[in-house]
Amino acid sequence: MLPTRADFPKGFLFGAATSAYQIEGHAFGGAGRTHWDDFAATPGNVVRAENGARACDHYHQWQGDFDLLQAAGFDVYRFSTSWARVMPDGRGAVNQAGLDYYDRLVDGMLARGLKPAATLYHWELPSALADMGGWRNRDIADWFADYTAVVMARIGDRIWSAAPINEPWCVSWLSHFLGHHAPGLRDIRATARAMHHVGLAHGLSIAVMRELGMGNLGAVCNMEYAAPADDSAASAAAASLYDGYYNRWFLSAMFKGEYPADVLAGLAPHMPQGWQDDMATINAPVDWVGLNYYTRKLIAADPGPWPHLREVDGPLPKTEMGWEIYPEGLEHFIRRTARDYSGDVPIYVTENGMAGADRLIAGAVDDHPRIDYLAQHLAAVQRCAADGLPVQGYFTWSLLDNYEWALGYDKRFGLIHVDFETLQRTPKASYHALRAALSRPS
Secondary structure, three states: OOOOHHHOOOOOEEEEEOOHHHHOOOOOOOOOOEHHHHHHOOOOOOHHHOOOOOOOOHHHHHHHHHHHHHHHOOOEEEEEOOHHHHOOOOOOOOOHHHHHHHHHHHHHHHHOOOEEEEEEEOOOOEHHHHOOOHHHOOOHHHHHHHHHHHHHHHHOOOOOEEEEEEOHHHHHHHHHOOOOOOOOOOOHHHHHHHHHHHHHHHHHHHHHHHHOOOOOEEEEEEEEEEEEOOOOHHHHHHHHHHHHHHHHHHHHHHHHOOOOHHHHHHHHHHOOOOHHHHHHHHOOOOOEEEEEEEEEEEEEEOOOOOOOEEEEOOOOOEOOOOOEOOOHHHHHHHHHHHHHHHOOOOEEEEEOOOOEOOOOEOOEOOOHHHHHHHHHHHHHHHHHHHOOOOEEEEEEEOOEOOOOHHHOOOOEOOOEEEOOOOOOEEEOHHHHHHHHHHOOOO
């Protein structure tokens, strides 16, 4: 059973989240090419070379999707705008059809009583900017500031909250060191630069939105609990370093204006010249912090190059992504973020959910493992709220089954099943369970 709205403090907000490239249909409406289109077109990068050209066709079907959001009783819809939809080449010319589209979306949310929570970047970098070095190029921070100004001059007066960049770790490390996401690099120098420039872009974007008179601005960072794979001191040190470059690097920069010393010891030789001068910009005050959390990893020492570690398969039950189910990690991060970084600044769980082996049978999807997952993680949030921590909302990932990046359309995270041939939407058992849990007494 899921906890109900009444089990949380008054005013606690519930929402669902999506991202532009994963649901909209990037082939529609004059959007420009992205590095995800290029990455997917390269053999071996993405399952069946699938891309987001059609995705869930939210571009045309958004009204029905918003009706489902409203019917579920959600308070907030966390969505993202596509840089390449608004500015097809990333700079210069603006695609007015793209701005018109996001204008319609925001008005559609408000008409249904939904709070619009905007994220400016969820990974769909315009290819023209990738050609110029993308996140390796310091100029991207200024380009991103210009993009922020274009988007928020149009919709910033009506949104409830805004964050510049979704999951900086994925934009930088996952994509430039591990090579799993576009642009698919495996280069420590590129990684160090991307990890710094994404923070600089965040800070400049916050400044632009402040100048526009906007409030309720935040940062969204993904967290992954790192535990030693064994009792050795070497594995403990490896897990701590993993925690450093995954979890502490970005929060430390944003809230303390510094990078963690243990991570900097490995990345310093590769950092851009004069990076220290940017820390005050990255340290721009925010009004809230968002935590995306899914799983934990077991980490062991490894004799290879820095960071001298490797992941070890864990014993806990796993989702379809192969990710361990460990709700204690979410509680850990809420408590640590408030204690070590953000203090009394409101915390939102901006993403939490699981991929399941969801099958549409006789018009229904019985996804009880997802209900159990959500119940465990909501209970963790509930404990934090009961202890007086400033956690003020929980947003499920995701509203719809969608394009799951390098995994194509195989992994289903949605509360709503999407038939990717017909685009038919079918609310799953988890959707109905959340709808009942969020219902207000009449």
